[in-house]
Amino acid sequence: MKKRPTLKLVLPIIVVSQFLCTSLWFAGNAVLGDIAKSYNHEGNLLANLTSMVQFGFISGTLVFAIFAISDYFSPSKVFGTCALIAGIFNLGICYTKIPIEFLMTCRFLTGFMLAGIYPVGMKIASDYYQEGLGKSLGFLVGALVLGTAFPHLIKSFSFNFPWQYVIYATSFLAAGGGFILFIFIPDGPFRKAGYKVNFTHFILGFKNEQFRSVAFGYFGHMWELYAFWAFLPLVLNFYRSQNHLSFNVSLLSFMVIGIGSLGCAFGGILSQRLGAKKIATAALCISGICCLLSPIVLTSSMPVVLIFLSIWGLTATADSPLFSSLIAKYSTAETRGTSLTIVNCIGFAITIISIQLLNILSKQINSKYLYMVLAIGPALGLLALIKKSNQKILQNESNFPNYKT
Structure with missing residues (x-):
């Protein structure tokens, strides 16, 4: 049996592993221009490549949730195994002159395996940290954000190397991240294993009104986030051409997306006080x-x-770990992994709709107006959160005696 590391080392190890593994997420996006040269689908390639990863992730999270995989099996083993397999599927897009269907399948399967990395990483953290979970998940989701941005950084410094080196690097990093967590992080002290598959566990959380409130807040956040990230290079390219400027789009994309990791960390720290x-x-x-x-x-x-994009990059991700910590809080210990996974599943399904909608609009309207439609998600998310808060206030007021004057 693996000996647990000291609690101070657990979170850094999980964070590093999460960062290395989630570099797979936007690996295809970072080299999109190079991939597009081999196909005649450049117009829809951005949306389709991103959507296939999201669709794979959704399918994976649905399977993981229904079969309660991260509750039934050791989450560390699940994480390590999925990281290795995801890295292998990621390598599939390196082969030139492959059918477009094979390219999309590789991205789908990479996304499917990411379902055993991102939500399972949060599950592992919640098995070690009950107090201050928001802070812990802040660092963890920050690692996801930085990992998502990292392929853009690799691409910006790849110079004259073939674009396949970006894919080789991210696959190697993912395998290494899975190995580190598998070796050094055993099951946490607060883990309660599920003893049998229960096909109703994945919907139990939605019976809790507080769970529903934060889940719908998270769904509104997801409508905005990945579409913002996916179309950032397109919008920056449009801005560069319109203003006749010269700057490295890949590097700036990394900076805007990557700064979100600080938003996650600071949001988690502030949540302990506010x-x-x-x-x-x-x-x-x-x-x-x-x-x-x-x-x-x-x-x-x-x-x-x-300045504007920095503020946006910070705030667009700051709420993500906090929603996850609240979802974990309003779930039972036996179903926590499944609850986190199913909420992720629905959230990422929503990202496909917003990404495809922006893809359609990008052919119809000026690119500077694209992001306005993303405001729908935060608006509906805020409505769910504020409505629940108002109900709580009214409930508390009803507990006071009603004096007549």
């Missing part, structure tokens, strides 16, 4: 305002655009 739900609500509100302001700001000077 409460997870308050910080998540504030972050969702600010990022929603950024969606609405984007057409105005994206015609401004470069310094203004940089």
Whole structure:
């Protein structure tokens, strides 16, 4: 039996593993221009490549949730195994002159295996940390954000190397991340294993009103986040061409997406003092305002655009770990992994709709207006969160005696 490391080492190990493994997520996006040269599908390739990863992730999370895999089996073993297999599938897109269907299948299967990495990583963290879970997940989701951005950084510094080196690097990193967690992180002290498969566990959380409130807040956040990330290079390229500027789009994309990792970390720290739900609500509100302001700001000077995108990148992700910590909080210990997984499943299904919608709109309207439609998600998410908060206030007021004057 593996000896547990000291609690101070557990979170850094999980964070590093999560960062290395989630570099697979946007690996295809980072080399999109190079891949597109081999096909005549450049117009839809961005949306389709991203959507196939999301669709694979959704399918994986659904399977993992229904069969309660991360509750029934050791989550560390699940994480390590999925990381290795995901890295292998990621390598599949390196082969030139392959049918477009094979390319999409490789991205789908990579996404499927990511279902055993991202939500399972949160499950492992929740098995070690009950107090301050929001802070712990803040660092963990921050690692996901940085990992998602990392392929853009590799691409920006790849110089004259073939684009396949980006894929080789991310696959190697993912395998290494899975190995590190598998070797050094055994099952946590607060883990309660599920003893049998229960096909109703994945919907139990939605019977809890507080669970539903934060889940719908998370769904609104997901409508915005991945579409914002996926179309960022396109929007930056449009801005560069319109203003006749010269800057490295890949590097700037990495910076805007990567700064979200700081938002996750700071959001988790602030949540310990101000409460997870308050910080998540504030972050969702600010990022929603950024969606609405984007057409105005994206015609401004470069310094203004940089400041605006930095604020947006920070707030667009700051609420993600807080929603996850609240979902874990309102779930039972036996179903926590399954609850996190099914909420992820629904959230990523929503990202496909927003990504495909932006893909359609990108052919119809000026690119500077694209992001306005993303405000729908934060608006509906805030409505669910505020409605629940108002109900709680009214309930508390009803507990006071009603005096007549």
